[in-house]
Amino acid sequence: MKDMAFTPVLRADHALPEQYRISKPMDQREYxxxxxxxxxxxPRQDVLSPICDMHNGTIQQRRIGSYPLLxxxxxxxxxxxxxxxxxxxxxxxxxxxxxxxxxxxxxxxxxxxxxxxxxxxxxxxxxxxxxxxxxxxxxxxxxxxxxxxxxxxxxxxxxxxxxxxxxxxxxxxxxxxxxxxxxxxxxxxxxxxxxxxxxxxxxxxxxxxxxxxxxxxxxxxxxxxxxxxxxxxxxxxxxxxxxxxxxxxxxxxxxxxxxxxxxxxxxxxxxxxxxxxxxxxxxxxLEAKNAGIVLKDADLDLAVKECVLGSLSFNGQRCTALKMLFVHKEIADAFITKFSDAVDRLKSGMPWDEGVQITPLPEPNKTTYLTELIEDACSKGARVVNKDGGVVRQTFIVPAVVFPVGPGMRLFSEEQFGPVVPIATFSNIEEPMNYVIQSDYGQQVSLFGSNTNLIGEIIDTMVNQVCRVNINSQCQRGPDTFPFTGRKDSAEGTLSVSDALRVFTIRTLVAAKETEANRQILKTIVTERKSRFLSTDFIL
The missing domain is CATH 3.40.605.10 (Aldehyde Dehydrogenase; Chain A, domain 1)
Structure with a gap:
């Protein structure tokens, strides 16, 4: 593999804007x-940034502060x-x-x-x-x-x-x-x-x-x-x-x-x-292994755009990321070529660099874990199909497109939570549908295509397996007014702006038989504001 142009090291000639500099470590002692x-x-825990410095010829993650170990x-x-x-x-x-x-x-x-x-x-x-x-x-x-x-x-x-x-x-x-x-x-x-x-x-x-x-x-x-x-x-x-x-x-x-x-x-x-x-x-x-299913009549340009965003936004470190792509065999070659080209065009750099899309990873040993997933897949018949995919420099890894990925490979079932995109092909829609059905996770799925009969059929199965089906778009949480949850091992409880108000509360009531005496008691409590619970006041 060719050498990488980007390494996550701050050098003397690196243009770091003044407003983004950390002049001294933030050693937090407060709670x-x-x-x-x-x-x-x-004692306190040191906080190491995924961004590195050069010290006496050695590359080290920059220490940016510490926090209390209570x-x-x-x-x-x-x-x-x-x-x-x-x-x-x-x-x-x-x-x-x-x-x-x-x-x-x-x-x-x-x-x-x-x-x-x-x-x-x-x-x-x-x-x-x-x-x-x-x-x-x-x-x-x-x-x-x-x-x-x-x-x-x-x-x-x-x-x-x-x-x-x-x-x-x-x-x-x-x-x-x-x-x-x-x-x-x-x-x-x-x-x-x-x-x-x-x-x-x-x-x-x-x-x-x-x-x-x-x-x-x-x-x-x-x-x-x-x-x-x-x-x-x-x-x-x-x-x-x-x-x-x-x-x-x-x-x-x-x-x-x-x-x-x-x-x-x-x-x-x-x-x-x-x-x-x-x-x-x-x-x-909790976890998710959201699948993207690209049907043979999909708009390739749209599917590629959404799948790149869905799999690699914030380095793929999102629970809603597309973590397994299934592409119909008839369009697989064209899709993989376009997809790999799009991934290779993503700009790597420091977080504050203009237009940057791929940045260093904060989790310790994450690049080692991702490398192990790639090597496991390659040892079982897959290969990295994009330029420099999987090349590691300290806390940075070049996004890797891995194909063909199938059962028995760790990438097929493990949630990678990073910039590695596994792709499989299918000829029968039952193959990706069974993948979702048999998965331990049930958060979301994305469908790309235009055949309304087929999409409708897939929807009717998928809504009983996942909690959101996205048509011709990536998986995502928003808008925040929509419910956000998952089936199986992916979630408990539903979050959205309105659902969250309910999940952290319980419905409680005050009740009384409809007698004249009770009516008078309730009326007095309300009109004289004797209770915060019993009230007919409301907020405009």
Whole structure:
């Protein structure tokens, strides 16, 4: 293979814009507990960027900071703070009116927007996200908060009336569940953490959140905003090794909701640690091996464009990425030629470089793992079909298009979560359909073609296997108003702007027989505002 032009090393002649420089490491010592930003004097974990430096002729990942390695003592301290703030549903936050909670969340959002530049810069340095993608992640998160507020107003208006059924008067509202443990993923460490944290908060729950191992520092600029925007104990942060800090929290049995986005292996460990499994509600976003199926009558240019985006956006490090492509044999040669050419044209570089699309990978030893997948496939009859595909330089790997991939190869079944694209061919549509049916995962699938009879037939099978079927487009999460979930081992619970409000709450009602005395009691409570639950007020 030819040598690579790009190596993820900052050199003296590299044009690094001033606004994206990290002048000195960010050594975080703070964590938020019970409304106080506390100082940690114990050991810390170094944070290494996927971007490298040259030191005395040796290439090393740049150290950009560190974060606290808390102990069980601090973990339990944050848990007790959360429990005290919730106080079995009697705390200030869970009993606060919806309008008041919205005001607090709006205040936080304003403070959050002031730190946009800091968060965006750290997204680039910590996980190698490109500048446009980092900006989009931040802005999309702000939009998500705004949309959540609007959705809650709609929900509140629907819930603000009494219903009378079979001689019973009732009012049905959604109430919080209690203490929520939020753990987000490294690939969207801000957005996907907040898609659980914000709806949990705004519905009256209290939160403990642990940032992912990669993407920790970018939350630091928001600690003061959390502290100043919410009552003490409502938001708490915990840092460190999961076994040491999350294990004790789960084993306490005091967590009511686990909101976790990551691997099913870790999710199973966390769930099993909870001593009261029937009390624990889980909201889980787990693995996926989304397939793209390119039919013989597909628009090749469109299919190639969408499959490149779907498989290699943010280096393929997305749960919604297309991780297995099936192409009809009659068009396979033409598709692979166009697809490989398109992949080779993707620009590699530093996250802040203009037009860059492929960047260094943040996960330790990720390039080694991906190389092993490629070598396994090649040892069993596949080959890398694009120029320089699979060439590794430190934390960077050239996107590899591997063909033909089939059963028995690790790439056929393992979620690669990186810039390696396996392609298989088929002559009978049952082949890719059976792949999806037999898969352990059931998140999404993409179909490319124009035969409405065939597409309709595939849809009717796939909707009972996955939770979103995309026609002539890549798999994706958005728009955030659409439901986002998965079948099998891919998810538990449904997330969207409106669904998240429901998943972190439970429907509760107050009911009374329709007698004159009860009517008067309810009327007095409502008109004299003696209850926050029983109310006909609503937010415009």
């Amino acid at each position: 938020l507990c019970n409304g106080t930003i506390k100082n940690w004097t114990g 102990t069980e003592q601090q973990a339990i301290e944050t848990l007790e703070a959360a429990c005290q703030a919730y106080d079995h549903g009697r705390g200030t936050w869970p009993t606060m009116s919806i309008a008041e909670r919205i005001t607090h969340v709006k205040g936080f959002t304003g403070r959050m927007k002031e730190r946009r530049a800091d968060v965006v810069k750290l997204l680039m340095w910590e996980i190698g996200k490109t500048l446009p993608d980092a900006q989009k992640e931040f802005d999309r998160t702000v939009d998500y908060i705004t949309d959540t507020i609007d959705a809650l107003k709609d929900l509140d208006r629907v819930s603000s009336r009494f219903v009378i059924e079979q001689g019973v008067i009732g009012q049905i509202r959604r109430v919080p569940l209690g203490v929520v443990l939020c753990m987000g993923p490294f690939n969207y460490p801000l957005n996907e953490t907040f898609t659980t944290l914000i709806p949990a908060l705004i519905m009256g729950n209290v939160v403990i959140f642990k940032p992912p191992k990669l993407g920790v520092l970018l939350h630091h600029p928001l600690l003061e905003a959390f502290r100043d925007s919410f009552p003490k104990g409502v938001v708490n942060t915990v840092y460190g090794k999961g076994q040491r800090v999350i294990g004790p929290i789960m084993k306490s049995g005091k967590v009511d909701v686990l909101a976790f986005i990551g691997s099913s292996r870790v999710a199973d460990i966390l769930k099993q640690q909870h001593p009261k499994p029937h009390r624990l509600r889980c909201v889980l976003g």
